[in-house]
Amino acid sequence: MLWGWSSLTSVNVQSSAEGKVHFQIIVPLFQSLLKVNIMASSPLRFDGKVVLVTGAGNGLGKAYALDFAARGASVVVNDLGGNISGTGSGSRAADKVVEEIQSKGGKAVANYDSVEFGENLVKTALENFGRIDIIVNNAGILRDRSFVRIKDEDWDIIQRVHLRGTFLVSRAAWPHMKKQGYGRIIMVTSAAGIYGNFGQANYSAAKLGIVGLANTLSIEGRKNNIFVNTVAPIAGSRLTETVMTKEMVDALKPEYVSPLVIYLSHDTCKETGGLFEVGAGYFAKLRWQRTEGVILREPNKILDAEKVRDNWNKITDFNKVTYPRSSQESMGMIMQLNSEIDAAENAAVEAARTKDPVAMAKAYKTSDVEFNYTERDAIIYALGVGVSTKQPGHLKFLFELSDEFSVIPSFGVIPAFACLVKSSGNIPGIEIDPTKILHGEQYLELYKPLPRSGKLTSTFKVADVMDKKSGAVLLYNIETFDEKGEKVAFNQFSTFVVGAGNFGGPKKSNEITPLASPPSRNPDAVMEEKTSVDQAALYRLSGDSNPLHIDPMFAAMGGFKTPILHGLCTFGHSVRHVMATYADNDMSRFKAVKVRFVKPVLPGQSLRTEMWRDGNRVFFKTKVVETGDIVISGAYLDLHAYSPVKAQPTSGLKSTAIFKTLADQAKNTPEMAKSTKATYQWNIQQEGKTAATWTMDLKANEIYEGTPRSGKAECILSLSDDTFLGLVNGTLDAQKAFLSGKLKIQGDIMLAQKLGNILPSAKM
Numbered sequence: 001m002l003w004g005w006s007s008l009t010s011v012n013v014q015s016s017a018e019g020k021v022h023f024q025i026i027v028p029l030f031q032s033l034l035k036v037n038i039m040a041s042s043p044l045r046f047d048g049k050v051v052l053v054t055g056a057g058n059g060l061g062k063a064y065a066l067d068f069a070a071r072g073a074s075v076v077v078n079d080l081g082g083n084i085s086g087t088g089s090g091s092r093a094a095d096k097v098v099e100e101i102q103s104k105g106g107k108a109v110a111n112y113d114s115v116e117f118g119e120n121l122v123k124t125a126l127e128n129f130g131r132i133d134i135i136v137n138n139a140g141i142l143r144d145r146s147f148v149r150i151k152d153e154d155w156d157i158i159q160r161v162h163l164r165g166t167f168l169v170s171r172a173a174w175p176h177m178k179k180q181g182y183g184r185i186i187m188v189t190s191a192a193g194i195y196g197n198f199g200q201a202n203y204s205a206a207k208l209g210i211v212g213l214a215n216t217l218s219i220e221g222r223k224n225n226i227f228v229n230t231v232a233p234i235a236g237s238r239l240t241e242t243v244m245t246k247e248m249v250d251a252l253k254p255e256y257v258s259p260l261v262i263y264l265s266h267d268t269c270k271e272t273g274g275l276f277e278v279g280a281g282y283f284a285k286l287r288w289q290r291t292e293g294v295i296l297r298e299p300n301k302i303l304d305a306e307k308v309r310d311n312w313n314k315i316t317d318f319n320k321v322t323y324p325r326s327s328q329e330s331m332g333m334i335m336q337l338n339s340e341i342d343a344a345e346n347a348a349v350e351a352a353r354t355k356d357p358v359a360m361a362k363a364y365k366t367s368d369v370e371f372n373y374t375e376r377d378a379i380i381y382a383l384g385v386g387v388s389t390k391q392p393g394h395l396k397f398l399f400e401l402s403d404e405f406s407v408i409p410s411f412g413v414i415p416a417f418a419c420l421v422k423s424s425g426n427i428p429g430i431e432i433d434p435t436k437i438l439h440g441e442q443y444l445e446l447y448k449p450l451p452r453s454g455k456l457t458s459t460f461k462v463a464d465v466m467d468k469k470s471g472a473v474l475l476y477n478i479e480t481f482d483e484k485g486e487k488v489a490f491n492q493f494s495t496f497v498v499g500a501g502n503f504g505g506p507k508k509s510n511e512i513t514p515l516a517s518p519p520s521r522n523p524d525a526v527m528e529e530k531t532s533v534d535q536a537a538l539y540r541l542s543g544d545s546n547p548l549h550i551d552p553m554f555a556a557m558g559g560f561k562t563p564i565l566h567g568l569c570t571f572g573h574s575v576r577h578v579m580a581t582y583a584d585n586d587m588s589r590f591k592a593v594k595v596r597f598v599k600p601v602l603p604g605q606s607l608r609t610e611m612w613r614d615g616n617r618v619f620f621k622t623k624v625v626e627t628g629d630i631v632i633s634g635a636y637l638d639l640h641a642y643s644p645v646k647a648q649p650t651s652g653l654k655s656t657a658i659f660k661t662l663a664d665q666a667k668n669t670p671e672m673a674k675s676t677k678a679t680y681q682w683n684i685q686q687e688g689k690t691a692a693t694w695t696m697d698l699k700a701n702e703i704y705e706g707t708p709r710s711g712k713a714e715c716i717l718s719l720s721d722d723t724f725l726g727l728v729n730g731t732l733d734a735q736k737a738f739l740s741g742k743l744k745i746q747g748d749i750m751l752a753q754k755l756g757n758i759l760p761s762a763k764m
Contacts, residue, residue: 044266046073050129051265052122054078054115054169055139057093060188060235063254064136064261065097069106071262074129077101078111078121084142115139115165122172132173134265136186137166137210144199155202162206167213174226183226184265187214191232191277194286211275218273219326227272229264232286233257234279256281290330292320292485294368311367319455319483358465358505360429361474366460369422371415371480374453375400377542378407381414384539385572386529393585400452403718403746407450409590410575413442413568414542416478416491419458421543427462430472432497435558438597439567440473441494443513445592447487456488457481463492464512467505471498475511515596515634518619523610527577528625531565533604539569564600570607570631571595574622577609578637582618584712589642591616595635599624607631616641655684655724659694663703676754681713685720715751718744 051068055061057079069075077097081090094110101108109128113120115137125132141161143154170185177183192200193207211230218228235252260278263269275286294314296307308315324330382397385408395402424432463475473496480489492513532538536549544566547554555563575593583589601607606625611618616639622632659682680696695708707713719727723742726732737743745752 044071044262044268046071046134046266048072049133050074050076050125050131051134051136052076052078052125052132052169052173053136053138054121054165055080056097056136057081060233060254060257061136061138062097063258064138065108066101067258067262068134068265069101069108070104073134074107075101075109076111076121076125076128077108078113078115078124078139080114080139081112082141114161115169116160118165118168118170118172121169122176126176131180132176133180133182134184134186135169135173136188136261136265137169138186138188139165140188142200143202145202146199147201150202158202159206159209162203163209163213166210170213170217174221177221177226178224181225182267183221183224184267185214185217185221185226185228186261186264187211187228187230189230189232189275191234194232194275194277214275215273222272227264227270229271229274229276231257231260231264232275232277234277234282252280287323287325289318290322290324291316291318292322320485357429357503361427361462361465364427364462366423369415369419369458369460371418371456371458372454373415373456375405377414378411378450378452380538381411381542381572382408384535384542385410385569385576386531386535387576396585403744405452406585406587407452408572408576409446409450409579409587410444410568410572410593411450412444412446412480412489413491413571415456415458415480416444416489416493417568418543419460419478419480420476420493423460424474424476427474430465430474430497430500430503432474432500436471436498436500438496438498439493440496441492441512441515441594441596442568442571443490443492443592443594445490446590447489449588449590450488451482455483464509465505466507466509467501467503468496468507469501471496472500472503472505473497473509475509477511513594515594516617516619516636517634518610518612518621519614521612524613525581525611526608527581527611528606528608529573529577530606531573531601531603535569535603536563536565537603539566539572544568560600562602565603565605567597567600570597570601570622573607574609574620574632574635575637577607578611578618578620581611582613583639589640591638591640593635593637595632597631598633599629599631601631653684653686653692653721655682655694655721656692658724658728659703659705662696666701666703676751678715678748678751678754679708679711679713680751680755681708681716682724683716683718684724685718690718691721714748716746717752718746 046068049072051065051073053061053065053068053075056065056075056077061079065075065077077094079094079097081093082088089112091110091112094112098108098110107129109124111121111124113124115121122132139161141158143150143158145151145154166187173183173185187210189210190203190207191197192204193209193211196204214228214230217226221228233254235254235257257278260276260283264271264274264276277284277286294311296311297303379398379400387394387397387408389398396404396406397408399405425434458478458480461477463477465475466473473494476491476493476495478491478493479487480491482488494512540546540549546566548558548560549555549563549566552562555561571593574595575590578593579585579587579590601624605627608623608625609620610623611620613619618637618639620632620635620637621630622635623630677699679699682694682696683690684692684694692705693707694703694705695713696703697708719737719742723732723737727734727737727743732742734743738745
């Protein structure tokens with residue numbers, strides 16, 4: 001067993017003279033809260049309101065009518081009295097419901113017209129009660145047939161009763177609702193209309209048509225306080241008997257649907273334009289969801305079906321979605337995206353007209369580039385930039401099961417580099433020989449720590465082109481987004497293309513991220529590290545497969561005796577050195593880095609990073625130890641300010657009282673820490689997030705809320721509030737909690753074993 005506590009001194013709550021003051025404040029507050037609760041729980045009444053329920057002789061319609069009447073409404077009970085296929089008629093069904101309402105003291109009248117005579121239904125309400133406030137368009141019939149067997153009359157009667165009937169009844173009531181400045185209309189659709197159902201093509205079409213009708217009426221009625229909502233009930237009725245078993249029909253009571261219809265019809269409900277599924281006590285709202293989609297138009301290029309085929313995964317990817325709430329919003333999203341394409345096309349046309357190579361290059365557009373990676377890729381990158389199992393803390397970068405597993409921030413160049421390679425091959429206006437490209441400068445900024453794995457999407461843009469006579473400098477801006485569409489990183493690549501100059505372009509650019517010079521003093525810190533002879537071979541596994549870094553013959557063609565190390569590999573080493581020196585390898589503190597590549601490095605040479613700190617900016621330069629050559633200059637790395645974890649509000653945590661008791665014991669029991677001089681940090685969690693942090697500093701014999709005041713904790717224990725209580729009262733075994741993952745321990749796990757010696761109440 002690791003450790004366990006059997007008992008702790010109880011915590012007493014004492015009263016004080018201030019109690020009367022507190023009581024005087026609390027009593028009126030309680031009374032006001034009680035008043036609010038009484039109002040919130042008061043029944044929904046419809047006194048003075050007139051409700052028309054169509055198809056109210058049976059099933060759902062009957063349930064609605066009875067419920068409205070019981071709540072004080074005057075009800076028009078409409079029912080043609082026919083069968084479920086729409087043939088026959090009679091008054092008995094509506095009369096029985098009216099009689100039941102009246103026998104209970106309610107107000108109701110019957111109407112026996114078909115909904116195809118909507119004016120007559122509304123006229124009944126006006127003649128008997130003088131107004132019409134609420135309509136529930138519930139009436140319906142079925143003519144189920146497979147699609148090839150549907151006859152014209154089967155199709156027409158379903159549309160007439162469901163869609164046209166709903167339209168006619170609502171239209172007849174609309175002027176009266178508009179005049180009185182009040183109305184509530186409940187449309188009734190079906191799962192068949194929303195999702196489709198075999199053998200119900202006619203019914204599905206009509207029911208989805210009702211949803212469209214409701215959507216438009218909700219827009220037109222809003223300004224006159226006429227609210228329109230649609231429900232898709234799942235309930236046992238004469239209609240659902242055709243598609244459900246008797247057991248299902250019996251289980252799905254209409255009484256489980258009526259509460260939603262009642263609330264949507266009440267004047268306190270401000271919902272309009274909603275679509276709801278309801279049944280068996282389940283209530284849910286539906287909305288239209290659209291994939292993020294992709295614009296396939298490109299400036300001056302043909303859009304064809306093959307492009308749709310090649311982008312089908314993006315078109316149908318629901319990992320990124322939008323929720324358009326209106327046709328204007330839907331079209332607005334599309335037109336905004338297209339306006340960007342139009343602007344690019346206009347810029348490209350103007351550039352081509354003037355034959356300005358810089359304008360042509362800047363107008364160049366490409367498709368977004370996706371980059372998928374796993375923890376394995378992050379580990380391979382870490383190895384590629386020099387992380388070794390000989391280094392302390394290497395598990396943080398090389399072991400995916402480490403609680404502290406982190407992605408080295410400079411990995412942010414990898415998805416951007418993949419985008420660069422794919423997008424920069426055919427830039428108009430500039431002739432580029434791929435064998436004469438030199439990587440000049442690099443800027444990387446992270447907007448949040450890189451996730452341990454994921455799918456990233458990068459966008460490419462030529463930010464500017466400079467004419468250096470002997471060559472051209474091209475600036476590439478690449479933005480990288482995560483699956484939620486949130487920006488993760490920004491990269492700026494500056495490349496020098498030998499022999500591409502003398503085109504009359506500008507010599508300087510305002511778009512380039514500037515370099516910075518270090519202070520004129522000796523370095524504040526230095527870190528040296530020998531690269532492996534296999535360093536380039538390892539780094540190229542992260543995506544830069546240029547033969548210059550692996551093939552001696554290709555290197556010789558470039559004027560090098562042996563393959564050289566990637567500039568971005570040296571870049572990664574330097575970033576690690578700064579983060580280890582000034583951020584204690586806390587990768588979340590990384591903000592941005594800028595470097596200039598001066599000379600190449602050979603695999604196996606040693607790198608020396610010289611650093612100067614000025615606030616949250618660290619200036620640095622990197623040298624080859626063996627030659628003294630500067631290989632990175634003008635460089636700096638910006639850090640986020642260090643902010644120690646602050647104590648969180650701990651109200652409601654059961655562990656709070658226990659830690660306070662232990663804190664008192666520590667003050668009065670100096671021998672408590674006699675056997676162990678160590679610092680423990682407890683992260684108490686609720687709902688998966690840290691809700692409180694406590695430090696047990698047994699070097700200073702202190703227990704207090706918050707992170708350690710000095711240094712770092714040697715042993716960090718993370719567990720939920722309930723798990724902590726279980727360990728304290730002995731109902732949960734510590735070893736089992738550890739093995740099951742309820743208790744996580746970082747740092748020196750052996751120190752956790754010594755808690756039994758520290759706390760007299762602990763049982764080992």
